[in-house]
Amino acid sequence: MKRDRKNSANKADRIKGSPRRQGRREFLLKTGGLLAAGAFGAVPLRGWAADPVNIGALYPTTGSMAQIGVGCVAAAKLAVEMVNDAGGIKSLGGAKLNLIISDVQSDTTVTRTETDRLITGNKLSAIHGCFASALTLIASEVAERAKVPLITGSSSDQLNKGRTYTFTPFARASQFARAQLQMSKLVSDTPKVAVIFENTAFGTSTSNGLKELAPSEGVEIVMFEPYSAGFTDASPLINKVKSSGANALFSVSYLNDLILIVRTVKQVGLNIAINGGSGGFVIPDFYKNVGKLAEGLQGVAHWNHDMDANCEKVNTEYKKRTGEFLFEYAGGLVAQTFMIADALERAASTDPQKVREALSTLDVSSGYAAMAPGGKVKFGPDGKNVFGRPVGVQWQDGDLASVFPKEDARKPLMKT
Template sequence: MRKPWITAMAVALPLALAACGGSAPPGTEGGEGGAGGGSGETITIGSLHPLSGAAAADGQQMDNGAKLAIEAINEAGGIESLDGAQLELASADTQGAPEVGQSEAQRLIQEGAVALVGTYQSAVSQNVAAVAERNSVPFVIDVSSADAILQQGYRFTFRLQPSAAVLAERGAEYLAEVSENAGAPAQRVAILHEQGPFGTAITETFTATAQDLGMEIGPVISYDPASVSDFTTQITSVREAGADVLMVAGYYRDGVLVANAVNTVKPGLDAVWGVANGAFDTPQFPGEVGEAGEGYFDANYRLDMTNPETQELAELYEETYGDEIRTAAVLSYDAVRVIADALERAGDASPQAVRDAIAETELDSLIAQDGPISFDEAGENENAAPILMQVVDGAVRQVYPEEYAETEPVYPATPGQ
């Protein structure tokens, strides 16, 4: 029977919880946080995201998304198969640093978390996945695309978003199809990517696929997202190379810096083409960069705004936090839902039982994808798939493939002119 978590959430008064309080240690019975569970039991889920540092805006959104899921589930009566047990969220700041994420994951597990969600940066998720495996505690990745995370034979780690391979392959294919349909096929693609596992994995697969489709690649430029402050030199190199498309794989802050540099240098591109870019498809991006971001593309996971439940969540998020919800926050919401659904079906809050139930998940997603959330043997969401978005008239719109399109893609879309 489908739990009415969204419906309960939409009518509930927003709760200001960071991690529901209580005098008992997290994950034990009798904790005051989550009062209202029929059995008095509280079940702790750990949330690991960058709440400070360069990616703090995204990390806070994701933690907020996880909190709203906890509130919705508790307001709807908690985990019925466990006598109405309530959930609580234990939030930890990874600072975007792999070693901090690792130590915080270990702390949350020691304090009783039965499952973890996170983490946004692939390098952090790699370390957290190792901790989760070592402790036999399930870890549901909301956002982190690097293929290597799930190539270790792990049994306790699952990923909701599309892998880097899927994102990059589709991103290159969409570029070929959209540009050819417009009569201006992409010929030379420059690449600008963050230097961590995420950006590197995207670049490697995108390059191979684009070359197979007849495109030339170069230059390929990497950068440190934590320290970069300006991209004028890099965009000048792109202009001098004569590239007609710039593919960018990075995070929000660096995406804004790229748009500003392209607007300054005016490299004469047919398109700036994000692949899993943390900026170009967010509702905040057009407002922050103005006309400099007009026409930008991004092939990425996307919240499904044709779904009434997603619409309700977006409205509640804005009412609660005074900000438009980003897709990453919806993935965090879904990650908590996956764990709650597993608890409900297992009727058992032990990490092993939760892990086994997660492996059998068939749950409708609030993200646009090819079917329900369902995991293969490696822990990948089998139905996860990106769609193509573009900034059109100052707003992010879904433009390709046709079945998801709100409007047609504009190509060429020369930025900074």
């Protein structure tokens, strides 16, 4: 048991990758002056007038999704620091947020185990995580049974069915699909789209949304093809795209798959407009890996760092600490932390069920908690933000610019 406890507490430090990558990940995980404990608990903090409020954080800092997870951990620490520096939770005597992080290792089985350990081993008021739909669906099930509220940037519509402790403040997968279809008309008056998607909850829900909505948006889908997530050869798939007659390609993929797909498109000489959707497309590592091939490519996101002055302010601080811009999942996580803080303030309690009730009545249109496309967050009875919508983005000069819809555009669309 002692060895298990030690292993759990050290999970966040076991970051895989090259020596250079190892150093950056360790820096992001260990800096910030905040507690990054394992799922079994945390060292008590001293010198505060009120007991700290424990917030759980479920993110993959190892495994195939670590690129995103490590950035989310850095954002989580920044957000908690911002709340605490502003006086903490005033209705609780200035209580500070205490972040307890658990590495779910990019694995569904580990996610279930770690979520249960995080909840049973700590007195939590709320949880945020995991961002990947396949992981979040499992974490949400465990949190629902334990009656601990979980707020997440995951886009799966399944999270809004039969759950009362799960809150989704950003756009849903079906909304991403409509935005992508509408953006296809920015490059052609008669879009013919090839849809390729990973065979996961994220890929399936988003692609099905594309297929269902295409006729009403006047878009013809000429190819609809799943692939095994984590594949190593995209040539057969891209050759099918090439022979389909498509003038636009929608790839519903996370980072590594999308990198392979974009490179393969170039290698086979296919000249086609690409909308990478969300997932791996909207994080800095995508551009680092494909470079100029990314320029002009479009995507959709539930959050972008140029949406308003608050987003830009947080982005500036995050960039100072990490050297990278604040990407979708990490930026949304900062907003989620302030939503939790708002709920704690109004609940004047650390009891998770009271925090859940306060989250259910959240209604904000200013401040960091309102950092979402449109600048409003209000949860409906299904835990979904009634104002939630995605923003269309495009890679321009190594950065992601908001370009769609018109009311959310911060830069004009770059023609390619």
